[in-house]
Each structure stands twice: as structure tokens, then as C-alpha cells.
Amino acid sequence: MGLVLGTGAGATLAAWTDPVLAEGDFRASVFDVEANTSSPYDPAGPWMSPEDDPSAFDVDTTPMVPGSVRYAPLALRTVTGSIGGTVMLEGAAVEADGSGDADLGSALRYRIIAANNCDGSAFTTTATYLIGGPSSTVPLTTGQDPSSPAPLPAATADAPGPVVRLCLELTLPQGAADSEDLQGRTMAARWTVIAVSESP
Template identity: 30%
Template sequence: MEQEIENISDSKAIRGRRSRQIKAILAGGLVLGVGAAITLAAWNDSEFAQGTFSAGTFNLVGSTDGTTFAEHAAVGTPATLAFTVSPTQLSPGDIVYAPFAVELDSSTTNDAVVTVSNAATSGVISNLSYELIQPTAFGCASGTTGTELVAAGTALGSVPASTTFTLSKGTPPTTAGAPAFLCFKVTAGALTQGQTGTATIEFAAVSQ
């Protein structure tokens, strides 16, 4: 009888140890399962975006004949206006006329606003006045009309504030923009014999 009781006790002890081992294994399995879930969840993915940025080109050129355009970018090397009457032999009451044109060259990628201003004077230009108009075609004579940029009677060597006009770009890189035609009309007043002087006008273009 004692032997049977001992055998029963041993069996219960063995079952207890197996139960604890199973629970330990199950617990270990749960731990391993959690660890596996963390590992599988560690996915990585990336997206990249890139922008390329290049500056445009902007260049204003001028012409005294309406056909051949070139740069006159410094106050010391301006284009020389071709007046219809020699401006070196003026008498009081004479009026002389000179055409000019500006455009954005074929490389230009932006439209422009052009501001007209006085750049420099030298010598004596007193008693000389002028008018600046913007006709629809190249040329300048007594009968030329157009948009008045500077009113007749303005003292030569001065430009009213906010004297501007617009230019449109062409189709780069092959076609220049449409030119703006200009007409200078200069009137001589009570000149002093032998006086001589120059006035240089600047056309400053700003891209839009």
C-alpha cells in the first residue's frame, strides 16, 4: 500500500513537472512569437524627389535703322542717333528727327518693362527741347505719330519720372521679341552761336 501511494505521488510529481515544462515552453513560444512579429514588422521604403533649377536669359538690344540690332550696354559707347537734319548746324526754330528701336533678343526668356531715363549730358544743351513718341513702325519725321512717352517741350537732358513701355519676349532660342519703335523730335530754341553738347538717354529693361 505504501508503495502504491509513493507511485501515485511520483506520478503526480512527474505530471506537475511536465505541466510546468509545457507552460514554460508555451511561455517561451509566446516570447519567440512576439520577437518574430517585431522582426517581420521592420519594413523599410523610401521616396526621393529632385528639382533642377536653371536661370533664364535676358538681353536688350537697340537699332538705329530698325533692322540691325546690337548691344550698346555702356554709357560711354551709346548708339548714335541718325538725325534727318544735321544736329551740328542748328538754328533757332529748327526741328530734327531721329528713329530708334529696342527689342529683346532671341535668347531672352522673360518679358520686360523698359524705363527711360537721362544717363548723361556734356557741353551746352540749353534751349533744346524734345519729344519722344512710340510709333507703330520704324521711322521718324514731322508727321510721325504714336504713343507719347515724353511730352513735346521737355528740356533735352531730362526725362519725366515713370517713363516706361513694355516689351514681349520672342520664342527662344530662335526668334527675337517684337521691337518697340521710338522717335526723337528735337527742337532748337534761342541757341547761342557755337554752343555744342550731347545728351545720352538710357533704356533700362527689367524682366517680368
């Protein structure tokens, strides 16, 4: 605030300032996500933070024969006190012991839905597909469409956020029977979930 006093024409003007300070306490929001890969799903966990294990899925693919199907559940939630956000699954990082016709990682296909149950009955035409579709599966290296992330609700000050449950279906197609080179091959695939906080 400024105050100016004048004593007439030609007089010297003097100015006093009276600074008024605005004061506030500020705190950055908290965004933290944890995952639960128990199978079958156990709400008690264990719940793991990215510092514990940054990968969402770690699927055992052996032993599989053409036509085999495996299921892997994943539960996500924000930790107590966290704001909400979105999650997106990247394509898998695949390590296989073969190449070409002997590459088990290239032969496998998968899809992922949002569902409380994780078995074949959950993959209906009306399910919410994050990757793949009701009648389609994709290579393991295919990730979720970046324009369609899954919402991850905020937590409260006293409790974690609502749980978002996903289900991965992994298939070795019947057509793999045409490649004897796949027999005995192994691979490891790891999927990573990218969580992004909501805009303020």
C-alpha cells in the same frame, strides 16, 4: 516616409525612414535686349547689345539754328530666347561747352514717341508719347515717367522678340534767337534705356 512598428505596451518602438528624393532640373530665365539706331531704320541692323554700347541715342546736334528740328529713331527688341519686360528712358547726360545763356544743352528741348515712322508727321495728337506731349517738349535731362514704362515683348526660342520702335524729336526753340551767346556752341547728349524683365 516614416514607418513605426510596435510590439505591445512597454515595448521599445523602432522607426525606419525611407527617404524619397524629388529631383528636377532648373534653369534661370534669360533677359537680354538689343538696340538698333540705324537712320533711316534698317531692320537688318546693326543690332547692338548693352555690352557693345549701353546708350540708346547719340544725336548730332550741329549745325542747328533757332527753329531747327532733328529726328533720331531707336528700335529695341529682346534677343532670341529672352523673356519680355519693360523699357524706360532716362534723362540725357549732357556735356556742353558753355554755361548759363551759352549752354546749348539747356536750350534744347525734346520729346519721344512710340512710332514706326520717325519724322514730323508722326508727332500727332493721337501718338503714344513716352516723353513730352502733342504740344509740349521738355529739357533733355527729363526722363520717362517711371510709372509708365513701355512694354517689350518676349522673344521665342527661335527668333528675337517683336521690334519696339521709338522716335526722338530734338528742337532748338525759336526763343533761342534771343541769346547770341549760343552761337557756335556745341554739346553732346546721351540717353540710356533701362530694361527690366517681367515678373515670373
